[in-house]
Amino acid sequence: MRTSTGSALRIVQVGLGGFGRNWAAEMIPQVSEVELVGSADVSEQSREAAVKAGVADPDRCFSTAEEAIEAVDPDAVLVTASLVGHVPAIRAALLAGKHVMTEKPFAPSVEEATELVELADSKGLTLAVSQNYRFFPAVRAVQQIVAAGELGDLHAVELDFRRFSGSDGRRGPHHFLDEPLLVDMSIHHFDLFRTVLGRDAAQITCRTWDPDWSLFSGPSEGVALIDFGDVTASYRGSWVSHGTPTPWAGEWRMDFAEGSVEWTSRGDGKDGWQADKVEIRTGDEVRQVELPTVQRTDRAGSLTEFARSIAEGRQPENSGRNNLGSLALTYAAVESASTRSAISIG
Structure with missing residues (x-):
């Protein structure tokens, strides 16, 4: 010990x-x-x-x-x-x-x-x-970009997460969960929405499903539309995608009045921070952002x-109090997927 x-x-x-x-x-x-x-x-x-x-x-x-x-x-x-x-x-x-x-x-x-x-x-x-997804260099950089307002008002956010869990035919503990996508995985992405936007969600509409051939017991894929007031976020997550795998934080695009930010974070392995990348696009110009140092990720x-x-x-x-917003968003997504209706939060 x-x-x-x-x-x-x-x-x-x-x-x-x-x-x-x-x-x-x-x-x-x-x-x-x-x-x-x-x-x-x-x-x-x-x-x-x-x-x-x-x-x-x-x-x-x-x-x-x-x-x-x-x-x-x-x-x-x-x-x-x-x-x-x-x-x-x-x-x-x-x-x-x-x-x-x-x-x-x-x-x-x-x-x-x-x-x-x-x-x-x-x-x-x-x-x-x-x-833990908060503690990565790209997340810190994007937080600073949003807070500084250097690209004008943010109006839309897109996040896509793709992995194929069980492609080798073997099932892990998460394959047997009731909500393997939303509660086990998407909760990270929902927390990142709140972290980088600096605000809580007001409403979510979510749909989930599971292909017949999936090894999962619960829904392994889903989409959601999340209302953050004057910002709308669209989300797609999949545990059974044949597409190019994303880093664990997914692939993000954030549209501002004067440009866009594309970023990703948390790759595989002990040095997952090396996958972190943030780019700012204004017109035809693309600029890679220098990432801050994070002592421990x-x-x-x-x-x-x-x-x-x-x-x-x-x-x-x-803090636990701060996390209540992420938990509320996650369980509202589950309720929305179950009832097939929009769920207000807060």
Whole structure:
């Protein structure tokens, strides 16, 4: 198990499945601001796998969040369990007086997420959500372009996401989800809409479907029209596209009064930031934007922001309260797809 000294934030990790073990092996070691002091998972098999992989200490690996918190008295809890385990683990940590960062989706409903946000506020604790796609150079650059208004008013945004999951004939855990596109994948894109536009959605109309030959249990493709007030966004996402795969953040085009911005972000692998690219088109001129340096990208970036916000006594940009807008948009998309009607948000 990784250890550190000094003023590092002492954390317990709850959730040691395959994704949780990846967190422990690849992400937590990048962040010197934290120290992993304990782990927990309700599954004995997952605990044993984590110990065998060397990412959990057998003497500090417990079956529940409550047991781990009581045994090691951490400063904070990192929840990397599946969605069903989020609310119980978050609530247990907050009631014990611990800061929390959780994986997305934050909670199964906006109501449950709001209750947890209010509980954290009442106790003066930090609650954050790891919306990791925010922590990439292209996203930062586009945020600055929109905020500066250098291209005039923004009026339309297009985003296309294409991947073919299961092309090798094998099914992974996400193939069995009820909402493999919207709740597991599109939630990242919906959060990026809010992040780069700096505003919340007012309404969404969404349609989803799944081809007969797909390996998915739920809808793997979808389209949406999202109203952000004076900006309209169109979205297409597919887990079963034979088209050229996009980076994970998708391919974006943003139309302004005086030009357009085309960009993409988050490629494959540990150096996914190298796929980041932003271009500004004005007339016949195309200019590539110099991207800012982001010290730590992806999930390591979200964990860094969480730890530093606590040390600096401020709210993290990926706070639970901020994430309510992304969660509301995601579940409104699900409702719209189910009812085949436009859904107002907020």
